[in-house]
Amino acid sequence: MLSHREALALKNASPSEFETFTHRAASLRDEHWGKTLTYSRKVFIPLTTMCRDECGYCTFVQKPGTSGAYVMTPDEVMKVVREGEKLGCKEVLFSLGEKPELRYQEARDALARLGHTSMIDYLAEMCDLVLKESSLLPHVNAGTLSENELLQLKEVSVSMGMMLENVSRRLLQRGEAHFACPDKVPVQRLRTLERAGVHGVPFTTGILIGIGETWEERVDSLTAINDAHLRHGHIQEVIVQNFRAKSGTAMANHPEPSLGDMVRTLVLARLILDPSISLQAPPNLEERFAAYTAAGINDWGGISPLTIDHINPERAWPQIEALKQATARCGYGLEERLAIYPRYLREPKQFLTDNIASRLTGIARADGLALQQCI
Numbered sequence: 001m002l003s004h005r006e007a008l009a010l011k012n013a014s015p016s017e018f019e020t021f022t023h024r025a026a027s028l029r030d031e032h033w034g035k036t037l038t039y040s041r042k043v044f045i046p047l048t049t050m051c052r053d054e055c056g057y058c059t060f061v062q063k064p065g066t067s068g069a070y071v072m073t074p075d076e077v078m079k080v081v082r083e084g085e086k087l088g089c090k091e092v093l094f095s096l097g098e099k100p101e102l103r104y105q106e107a108r109d110a111l112a113r114l115g116h117t118s119m120i121d122y123l124a125e126m127c128d129l130v131l132k133e134s135s136l137l138p139h140v141n142a143g144t145l146s147e148n149e150l151l152q153l154k155e156v157s158v159s160m161g162m163m164l165e166n167v168s169r170r171l172l173q174r175g176e177a178h179f180a181c182p183d184k185v186p187v188q189r190l191r192t193l194e195r196a197g198v199h200g201v202p203f204t205t206g207i208l209i210g211i212g213e214t215w216e217e218r219v220d221s222l223t224a225i226n227d228a229h230l231r232h233g234h235i236q237e238v239i240v241q242n243f244r245a246k247s248g249t250a251m252a253n254h255p256e257p258s259l260g261d262m263v264r265t266l267v268l269a270r271l272i273l274d275p276s277i278s279l280q281a282p283p284n285l286e287e288r289f290a291a292y293t294a295a296g297i298n299d300w301g302g303i304s305p306l307t308i309d310h311i312n313p314e315r316a317w318p319q320i321e322a323l324k325q326a327t328a329r330c331g332y333g334l335e336e337r338l339a340i341y342p343r344y345l346r347e348p349k350q351f352l353t354d355n356i357a358s359r360l361t362g363i364a365r366a367d368g369l370a371l372q373q374c375i
């Protein structure tokens with residue numbers, strides 16, 4: 001594993017030094033994850049597009065009063081879930097803006113019409129509905145969560161996620177990516193990571209690169225994630241996501257990270273993180289599968305045969321068959337996993353409620369990956 005000094009030095013490593021680091025990263029991946037890369041077949045449910053934060057790069061968020069601002073109804077949620085079920089999906093990714101009801105009357109009104117006062121309560125009801133009326137498993141991506149919210153959602157979801165993005169407080173300043181974002185205050189996100197560990201929630205997190213952070217801040221962010229994992233063993237995967245400039249946002253003209261920067265950061269992540277943590281790069285954000293595979297990733301994340309990536313709607317998911325072929329060209333197999341990684345299935349008492357554990361028997365293989373069903 002990398003020392004802090006080596007992690008900082010990796011930024012300016014010469015081509016031959018970097019080749020050595022890359023080889024170490026790929027070998028570490030092969031040792032712990034073998035010659036198989038994974039993905040999760042999912043549907044994406046953007047439960048609400050309203051959010052109290054204003055991240056400078058986000059096109060997902062919609063201001064109340066505009067046509068794109070909504071809260072999905074139970075019927076709308078279940079329509080997507082049922083279609084996904086027919087296509088063999090096993091994960092329902094609930095992704096939503098953070099706590100819009102604390103800022104907007106329109107969000108409070110929409111929730112009241114659905115019989116709720118908080119978005120997390122409504123989310124828990126929708127997860128429960130998915131469990132009752134389908135064979136799919138909810139994975140919840142709802143941002144920062146209190147202890148009670150985590151416990152409430154653990155009852156009805158198989159895993160949760162929240163991008164740490166970065167631990168830099170500098171990014172909260174006016175003109176920076178996280179100005180006017182109370183939920184992007186690093187300590188709030190670190191507390192959510194810690195609470196998830198204390199309460200045994202298999203957790204997905206990650207860093208977003210190219211939003212104005214320094215290399216040292218990337219190192220600090222990955223180290224903070226790894227430290228939480230070493231305390232609790234709950235970080236199932238880390239995503240390294242590259243910023244994409246989108247028109248209509250405050251950061252529309254901000255430079256995007258290069259492929260080289262992305263690859264260097266993946267190598268950094270693989271060598272900082274405990275090897276038991278899955279390392280993922282989103283395949284629809286940079287179709288350079290070979291470069292990512294060589295840098296030590298072992299997972300492509302959630303891929304949907306049905307729904308678009310609502311966070312990056314301009315970027316189509318790759319076809320699963322095309323991804324399989326690209327992965328094979330790199331010398332690896334491609335297998336479907338669930339929204340929970342195999343090793344957590346071996347510790348159900350710590351990481352699963354009885355309700356969720358009972359749901360996994362029919363869809364997990366003996367090795368913990370997804371059982372293939374006839375579609």
Ligand code: SF4
Nearest residue numbers: 051053055058061097
């Ligand atoms: S990135 Fe997330 S937290 Fe930030 S504005 Fe968009 S929806 Fe809200």
